[in-house]
Structures are given as structure tokens and as C-alpha cells.
Amino acid sequence: MKILGIGVDIINNSRIKNAIKNKSFVNRIFSKVEILNSKKIKDKTNFFAKRFAAKEAFIKSVGTGFRKDINFKDIYIINDTFGKPNIKLSNKIKNLMGNKFKKKNYNLFLSLSDEKNYSIAFVIIQKK
Numbered sequence: 001m002k003i004l005g006i007g008v009d010i011i012n013n014s015r016i017k018n019a020i021k022n023k024s025f026v027n028r029i030f031s032k033v034e035i036l037n038s039k040k041i042k043d044k045t046n047f048f049a050k051r052f053a054a055k056e057a058f059i060k061s062v063g064t065g066f067r068k069d070i071n072f073k074d075i076y077i078i079n080d081t082f083g084k085p086n087i088k089l090s091n092k093i094k095n096l097m098g099n100k101f102k103k104k105n106y107n108l109f110l111s112l113s114d115e116k117n118y119s120i121a122f123v124i125i126q127k128k
Contacts, residue, residue, distance in 0.1 A: 004101050005125040007060030009053040010118055016049040029055075031076035033088075046119060050085075050112040051077045053121035058087055058110075061123040062097060070096065077110070085110050087123070103127055 019025045026035060026048070034051055041047045055075045059066055066072070074090040087108045089097075098104050105128040112121050 001107075002127040003124060004103070004106060004127055005061035005063060005123075007057040007062075007123045008121065009056035009060065010120045011049050011053045011056075013045050013049045013114070013117055013119055016052055016119075017045040020044060020048050029072040031073050033078060034076050037078070046114045049119035050114055050121060053119050054085065054087065054110055054112060054123070057121040057123040058108075061125050062093075062100065064096065064100065068096070077112075085112050097125075101125075101127075 029052065030038075030048065034048075038044055038047050052072075054077050055072050058075050059070070064070065070092065074093045076088050077085050078088055079085050087110050097106070107124075107126040107128055109124040109126065110121065113119070
């Protein structure tokens, strides 16, 4: 299968720890689903840091950056019943990807990891 894009991002968790104290930051960056899911998690800093890194890594894999009315809430991260993270996209992002890659079918792969000070995300977009 052909790889269409790869992206990686690392973030210092202390940046997110300070930022999530501001409710407007949380509401601007994270979807309602992500905010709701955070309520079940004790370590909110790492929870939000990994999702922030995932959004950055994803948009790097597409190669566009956050422009043309694309924002962080157009990308959200959920976990399946086994804890595996998955990327969900707004129709705006799906259309952007269709135009950029000339494909409507693709696989998204996301890997997240964290340590005390850092969180990292790695994304691969693969043609089906």
C-alpha cells in the first residue's frame, strides 16, 4: 500500500498543563467528545497533551497546516474499547484530503505515547 503522508509531533506536557487551566483554550482546541472523555481520566495533562500532539501530527501528515478555515476541533481522537487511539475527522477535513490526495479511501494510523515531561504522536495516512 502507498503511504500518502506521515506526521509526528512532540510536546512538553507542562505547556498543556498550563494551557488547560484556561477553559477557552480547552473549548477552542478539543471536541465535546474529547472533553467528555477527559472527565473519566485522572491525568488530564497527559490526556490532552497526547491529543494535541495527535492533531498536530495529523495535520503535518496531510501537509497543509491549520489554514483555510481548518481548526483543531475538525480533528478529534477517540479510543476503542481496547484503548487504541483513532482519528476522527470533520467533513471539512475529509473534503480537504480528497482534494489533496485525489482519494476518498485511506487508512489512518495513530500511535500515542507519553512520559512524565513529554507526549508524542505519530500518524501515517495510507492509500487503501
